[in-house]
Amino acid sequence: MKGIVFTEFLEMVEEKFGMEVVNDLLANPALKSGGVYSSVGTYDHMEIVMLVVALGKRTGIELPALLRAFGQYLFGTFKRAYPHMFEHSTDAFGFLEGVDQEVHVEVLKLYPDAELPSFETKRLSSNVLQMDYRSERSMGDLAFGLIEACGAHYGEGFDIVATPQSDDGKHVQFVVTRQGSNASHG
Ligand code: HEM
Structure with a gap:
């Protein structure tokens, strides 16, 4: 997993929970990197899992909520770090439809060793x-x-329903509805 994910995760933890919590998480001897991350490096995916699990234990917050909050935070990071990737879409559905074949394709050009998910969209x-x-x-x-x-x-406010399609979390289906679009007048 790319270092930017780690450095941003730790920044979010510092902002929301303080430096002491960051230091506690990084003191884990099981982290193969020794808890030192550079934004351009690449690290074992298991390390981010260990950090998120440790943060869950430390804060009492459920893992799905932590990951969701981190996703929101990371979107802000991507906007700042890669503004050109947001230039082509004028609405959210258009952007989401381009994540798989445009955005993540660009990401792979920048970081050939990135490990990315796949997305299939349908209106x-x-x-x-x-x-x-x-x-x-x-x-x-x-x-x-x-x-x-x-x-x-x-x-655009979204109502998002996530339905797991497998027990291992490897396939999740999202149905995203633009809020207000269910009103009787359309
Ligand atoms: C709403 C839009 C997006 C969604 C839903 C999305 C989804 C994801 C998810 C879930 C991952 C974690 C890896 C995995 O699950 O296999 C990921 C990784 C990543 N994404 Fe996206 N992404 C989005 C937009 C972007 C944008 C705009 C950028 C940057 C311009 C970006 C760059 C990356 C990078 C660098 C990684 C890490 C790859 C690695 O660690 O090797 N993503 N993305």
Whole structure:
């Protein structure tokens, strides 16, 4: 997993819970990297899992909620770090439809060793987008937070329903509805 994910995660932890919690998480001897991350490095995916689990234990917050919050935070990071990737889409559904074949394709050019999920999208109606997440890394909750933040970025409130399609978290289906679009007058 790319270092930017680690450095941003630790920044979020520092902002929300303080430096002491960051230091506690990094003191874990099981971290192969020794708890030292550079944004351009690449680290074992298990390390981010260990850090998130440790943060859950330390704060008492459920893991899905932590990953979702981190997804929201990370969307802000991506906006700042890669503004050009947001130039092509004028609405959130358009952006989400381009994550698999445009955004993450660009990411792979920048970081050939990135480990990315796949997304398959389908418009169920003009205000409803179905999005299938598939990944060996089972980070559907992170995707949830990213999708939520994407709606907010484009000024569109979303209702998001996530339905696991497998027990291991490797396939999650999202149905994203633009809020207000169920009103009787359409
Ligand atoms: C709403 C839009 C997006 C969604 C739903 C999404 C989803 C995800 C998810 C769930 C992961 C974790 C890896 C996995 O599950 O296999 C991931 C990784 C990543 N994504 Fe995206 N993403 C989005 C937009 C972006 C954007 C805009 C960028 C940057 C311009 C980006 C760059 C990355 C990078 C660098 C990684 C880490 C890859 C690695 O660690 O090797 N994503 N994405």
